[in-house]
Amino acid sequence: MLTWLFEPGFFSNSEVQMALGIGSAVALVSAVVGVLTVLRGQSFAGHALTESAATGGSGLLLAGVNPFLGFVAGAVAGAGAVELIGVHDPRRRDLATGIVLGLSIGLASLFLYLETTVSATTGATQQILFGSIFAVTSSTIPVVAGFGAGALTIVAALYRPLVLSSVSGDLAAAKGVRIRLVGLGQMLALALAVGLSSIAIGAILSTALLIGPAAAALRFTRRLSLVMIWSAAIGVGTTSLGILLAYYSADWSGGNGLPVSFFIVALVFVVYTGSGLAGRRERSGSRTARPPATVQEAAALPGTPAAAGTLAAGPRTSGRRRQGR
Amino acid sequence: MTSGRPAASAGAGPLPSGSPLLELDGVSTVLAGRVVLDEVSFSVGAGELVGLIGTNGAGKTTLLRTILGLQRPASGRIRLAGVPVGAPRLVGPNRKVPVGYVPQKVLLDPDLPLRARDLVELGADGERLGPRLPSAARHDLVDELLDAVGAAAFADFRVGRLSGGEQQRVLIAHALAGRPQLLLLDEPLANLDLRSGQEVVDLLHRLGVERRIAVLLSSHDINQLLPVMDRVVYLAGGRAVAGSTDEVIRSDVLTRLYGHHVDVLRVHGRVIVVASPDAVLDHDEPGEVAAPAPSRAGS
Ligand SMILES: Nc1ncnc2c1ncn2[C@@H]1O[C@H](COP(=O)(O)OP(=O)(O)O)[C@@H](O)[C@H]1O
Numbered sequence: 001m002l003t004w005l006f007e008p009g010f011f012s013n014s015e016v017q018m019a020l021g022i023g024s025a026v027a028l029v030s031a032v033v034g035v036l037t038v039l040r041g042q043s044f045a046g047h048a049l050t051e052s053a054a055t056g057g058s059g060l061l062l063a064g065v066n067p068f069l070g071f072v073a074g075a076v077a078g079a080g081a082v083e084l085i086g087v088h089d090p091r092r093r094d095l096a097t098g099i100v101l102g103l104s105i106g107l108a109s110l111f112l113y114l115e116t117t118v119s120a121t122t123g124a125t126q127q128i129l130f131g132s133i134f135a136v137t138s139s140t141i142p143v144v145a146g147f148g149a150g151a152l153t154i155v156a157a158l159y160r161p162l163v164l165s166s167v168s169g170d171l172a173a174a175k176g177v178r179i180r181l182v183g184l185g186q187m188l189a190l191a192l193a194v195g196l197s198s199i200a201i202g203a204i205l206s207t208a209l210l211i212g213p214a215a216a217a218l219r220f221t222r223r224l225s226l227v228m229i230w231s232a233a234i235g236v237g238t239t240s241l242g243i244l245l246a247y248y249s250a251d252w253s254g255g256n257g258l259p260v261s262f263f264i265v266a267l268v269f270v271v272y273t274g275s276g277l278a279g280r281r282e283r284s285g286s287r288t289a290r291p292p293a294t295v296q297e298a299a300a301l302p303g304t305p306a307a308a309g310t311l312a313a314g315p316r317t318s319g320r321r322r323q324g325r
Numbered sequence: 326m327t328s329g330r331p332a333a334s335a336g337a338g339p340l341p342s343g344s345p346l347l348e349l350d351g352v353s354t355v356l357a358g359r360v361v362l363d364e365v366s367f368s369v370g371a372g373e374l375v376g377l378i379g380t381n382g383a384g385k386t387t388l389l390r391t392i393l394g395l396q397r398p399a400s401g402r403i404r405l406a407g408v409p410v411g412a413p414r415l416v417g418p419n420r421k422v423p424v425g426y427v428p429q430k431v432l433l434d435p436d437l438p439l440r441a442r443d444l445v446e447l448g449a450d451g452e453r454l455g456p457r458l459p460s461a462a463r464h465d466l467v468d469e470l471l472d473a474v475g476a477a478a479f480a481d482f483r484v485g486r487l488s489g490g491e492q493q494r495v496l497i498a499h500a501l502a503g504r505p506q507l508l509l510l511d512e513p514l515a516n517l518d519l520r521s522g523q524e525v526v527d528l529l530h531r532l533g534v535e536r537r538i539a540v541l542l543s544s545h546d547i548n549q550l551l552p553v554m555d556r557v558v559y560l561a562g563g564r565a566v567a568g569s570t571d572e573v574i575r576s577d578v579l580t581r582l583y584g585h586h587v588d589v590l591r592v593h594g595r596v597i598v599v600a601s602p603d604a605v606l607d608h609d610e611p612g613e614v615a616a617p618a619p620s621r622a623g624s
């Protein structure tokens with residue numbers, strides 16, 4: 001579909017190849033971790049961690065080191081701080097998240113101020129906040145591969161306890177799930193994902209890559225495994241397309257290209273909005289997709305009148321489905 | 326005191342014969358400085374169906390959560406198959422005897438991307454680490470359980486969008502999927518109309534008879550349970566008396582428990598507990614009780 005866009009030799013351009021490779025890997029991790037983040041209602045925590053990532057990135061940049069490691073370190077430190085202050089109570093946890101978020105922004109602005117005034121580095125703010133995917137070098141590959149694999153391993157290991165405890169803490173605890181420990185693992189995976197996507201689209205916008213694909217995917221399907229696949233596809237798709245568009249925007253805009261992060265975030269938004277329409281179709285469609293109710297299905301319980309009662313209580317109406325909570 | 330059904334050793338697990346499956350000995354639980362459970366002692370044998378009866382606020386939920394280990398008792402001992410219920414382990418269940426739990430209230434997000442059958446499946450292996458491998462046996466188990474609780478018709482629906490009574494069935498199947506020897510249910514009949522309630526009671530009764538699963542369920546109404554209950558644990562003000570219904574549901578026993586005079590009336594095979602002269606103690610459902618309090622009963 002995009003072939004008309006490509007000049008001959010496009011994909012042998014190593015700058016673009018590197019950007020596509022790193023971008024896809026980062027988007028994949030973000031999209032998968034994002035599903036659990038949305039499921040557990042942790043978008044706010046995710047946002048706070050992006051600011052911590054900005055702090056880490058700008059701090060390392062100021063120290064004259066590659067900021068990529070700083071993104072990840074900052075996000076992990078932010079997650080640790082939230083966990084330390086937040087304890088059990090959800091309301092205190094929310095406050096703790098807000099406090100960590102505020103402090104992170106303050107520190108990041110200080111570091112960036114010093115970087116631009118004292119060290120006179122141009123583009124520091126741009127690089128930290130909005131990303132620099134065309135500037136990544138091959139030395140970044142091990143960082144992305146290592147932390148990405150780490151985040152995916154955590155998600156794979158904790159998948160079932162995580163899902164169960166986000167359905168209901170009581171149900172999970174009754175089955176012996178250590179909810180707090182599992183939550184800690186999820187926060188670590190979240191921090192890794194946020195740190196990594198900061199590399200691609202910058203700290204500020206990494207929430208979009210975390211939440212957007214997952215939120216859109218959740219509107220497509222009611223099966224969690226499919227949500228994961230959709231989310232990954234949307235994340236990788238929008239990121240790759242965004243990178244290509246940004247690369248070509250140099251031609252259209254004459255001179256400097258437009259930022260990658262803009263294109264990615266805009267594409268995610270388009271997909272999310274579009275998924276609302278698809279989701280509505282899924283919702284009304286599932287009414288007709290309902291398996292035909294037979295008396296046999298409820299016959300496991302003694303007493304046919306009772307079974308009939310079960311079925312009478314059964315069918316959903318579209319009105320009820322839309323009620324929400 | 327294991328009255329009711331003889332404690333035959335038909336299957337389920339490494340129970341030393343004679344010792345009860347669940348044993349509480351002087352269990353007290355303190356919440357926010359208040360003694361909510363006060364020296365509660367009783368036992369449940371394998372395959373028994375025991376009703377935990379008490380008004381709102383009597384401590385039923387707290388008692389079930391204490392048995393599960395979700396709430397640490399201030400004193401007393403809880404044993405499952407002779408083994409003290411210990412501190413939670415790092416991963417996996419903290420007890421040798423699998424226990425199923427159906428909480429009183431589970432708020433399920435209507436947009437949760439899980440079908441009813443997915444929640445039941447999580448009952449089979451939701452505590453395990455690592456990716457889940459496909460398993461025909463697990464799939465069959467889930468189907469069988471959905472069938473058994475009468476939830477097959479809505480197995481593929483988003484579980485958060487089912488009605489309260491439908492969710493109740495799915496949650497019972499979820500609890501059964503862990504192959505428990507003990508099932509704890511918190512007010513499973515509260516959300517159900519009489520007929521659905523009767524179906525659930527029958528189902529729980531059959532679990533005891535056919536699979537030797539012990540059931541401890543709480544209810545603020547004793548009457549639906551009377552025909553199937555092996556024994557009753559009556560809670561009031563955090564204190565408990567346990568025994569057969571004939572031993573417990575008596576004016577003198579409940580008067581001692583409540584600390585003021587209580588009458589027990591039996592009308593058309595139903596039990597009505599009334600505090601004389603001014604309060605109906607154990608019912609808030611209009612039409613359920615023919616009690617000498619016309620203004621309440623009519624409301
Ligand atoms: N977390 C808590 N902190 C303080 N008091 C509580 C808490 N949970 C329950 N209680 C109190 O303990 C008593 C018993 O509650 P509960 O076990 O829920 O009763 P029931 O389930 O029988 O209605 C009530 O008076 C309730 O107010």
Ligand SMILES: [Mg+2]
Nearest residue numbers: 385386429511
């Ligand atoms: Mg209760």
